[in-house]
Amino acid sequence: MNHLLCGLAANPALPPELVDRLLTLALEEARADPASQFADDLLHDLADRVDLRHGQILELAAYSDTMARYLAYRGTLDAADVDPGSMPNAAVALLDERRGHLAWARFLATHPDPEIRWKLASCPGLPHDAVDLLAVDPDEAVVKELALWTDSPVTARLALHPDPEVRIAVAANPTTPLEAVIALAADPELTLKWALSERTDLPQELYAGPAADPHSGVRATYASNPGIGQELIRVLAADPEIEVRRALTEHPRVPLDLLAELAVGDRAGWNLLPRIAAATPDELTEPAGSRHAAVRMLVAQRRDLPPHLREALAVDPDASVVRAVAPHPGLSEESLRAMVARHGVQVLGAVAANPDASGPLLEYLTQHRPGVRRVLKEVAGHPHATGPALLACLADRTSRPRAAAHPALPPEAITEPLGDEDRRVAEAAAGNPSLPRAVMLELMP
Structure with missing residues (x-):
């Protein structure tokens, strides 16, 4: 019967009085057996409902801080409902969603549980006093998490941190000033080829090294980076490894003629590619009429095609193109x-x-x-x-x-x-x- 009750709890047509009965049942079961998987499943199914009254939401939040965090991320629990002392996880979740009180941040930055501080460190828009506390946290994992995610100027200071893991995290942060990243790239103690793979604002000479790396996984990671220019795109298009060439098809600015060559040379079943998704109707005309079915299939993945292209692809002689459109x-x-x-x-x-x-x-x-x-x-x-x-x-x-x-x-x-x-x-x-x-x-x- 337990799985049927979980199904009922998720039923959008369940009458309000039965929602009440299931909530009472779930809370009683949870109190009788805190390790009950059934109670946990039932509570989460109820928490997912969109018709809960405010009182029911508070009952669920009071059950555990973990449930309160779940409700906070779902958007059903507000800052007025949360005490950061008894619900620190929920408070961090609201700060992470930019719906919490910034005054909580300093209190949570000194919380005795390092996991709370670690979660807080990745929240955006923290006040400077909380950031300063996290930047000198005794737990290096907290400092590393801050270095990776903060949008504060503290990244320039953390770029000089004695722990190389922290400095690598600083280099990977998209908001670290470019001059600090360039300095870190010259640090002989650091290997930044993976850390810099998400940065899109680097000089081309910094991309050139990883793009020529002997490890094909590194080359593939950089092949889809929007920051690499046309010269490197052409170099990577001739890469001997298929994973690198496939990664290049995900580049949002790969030339359409080059993308067509990559598709023809690969028998993969393509999803909608960024360059195709961004193409104008005029740009799509040529690949939609290509003599290669693999190229026509790329266009057929779009779901907003002009009617004339949609209808032409619908009567394509190749089944793979028709299947795509x-x-x-x-x-x-x-x-x-x-x-x-x-x-x-x-x-x-x-x-x-x-x-x-x-x-x-x-x-x-x-x-x-x-x-x-x-x-x-x-x-x-x-x-x-x-x-x-x-x-x-x-x-x-x-x-x-x-x-x-x-x-x-x-x-x-x-x-x-x-x-x-x-x-x-x-x-x-x-x-x-x-x-x-x-x-x-x-x-x-």
Whole structure:
């Protein structure tokens, strides 16, 4: 029964009086057995609800500082509800979200628990007095965390810290003044090739060293760094290691002609790449008409294509291109059915993922033979799925949990999954918003 109660706790249609009963049950269980996994799961499922009253939120926060922190990060617990003395983790979370009182920072910077100070050190916008305390903390891990994340001028001072780990953290911080980073790069005691990999404002000569590093992982890390210029991009495009060339495709300013060469030379299944995502409609015209299907497929990953490009890619002779464009919004039912007629099982799952796919089309896809399991998975979570389509999904073990949670599941089938031997299925069914109120009451202890 425990997993069913957790499903109920997450059910958006659960009546308020049943939310009250579950909260009481969870708190009683937690007090009786602080190590109870069931109580912890139930409390977190309740904490995720969007309809909790303020009093219920305070009850949950009072249960533990860990729960209070969870609520703070969810945005349901406010600074007025938090005492930093009894809820230090929640107070740090609110400071991290810039919703806490800055006056808390100095108190927390001297907290006896070093883990609290370590968490505080990564919070943005801390007042100078708290930063100064953290910068001389007796725990080097706290100082290192501050050096890595602070946006305070203290980074210039920490660049001279005797601990090399702290200085490396300073070099990795995006807000450390460039002159301090350049000085650190000349420090013979430090190896900064990894630490500088996220910096985008370095002189090209500082990027050149790691870009020629014998370790391919280092070269790959720098290949996607937006700070490297066109000369280094061209050098890395000829790298003998595939991981480096693939990393370069993630660079937001890689030339489109070079990106096309990289795609043609690699049989990877690409996701939407930053350079393609940022391209203008005019820039997309040439790659969309490329003679290479791998290049056309890059464009087909966009979900905001101009209609003429979208429609051209939808009738592409290559199934991989059609599969990439099939989930694009705006495609007509006729176009989607034509894709299936031409390419069959190669595109079924992608067509089922189209947000505009109609109920009848989804039913048709679930009945297609031969079938494709991905179709059932997509249909089970599709907002347009019909009862007959969901019944087909319910018969598949992989798709069954999603189908059991779908509000369009037929009334005669909605309670059957509650007794499923797979607890994921039963819990999903208990969370189905179409579950009758009478059944919810029967499930309550």
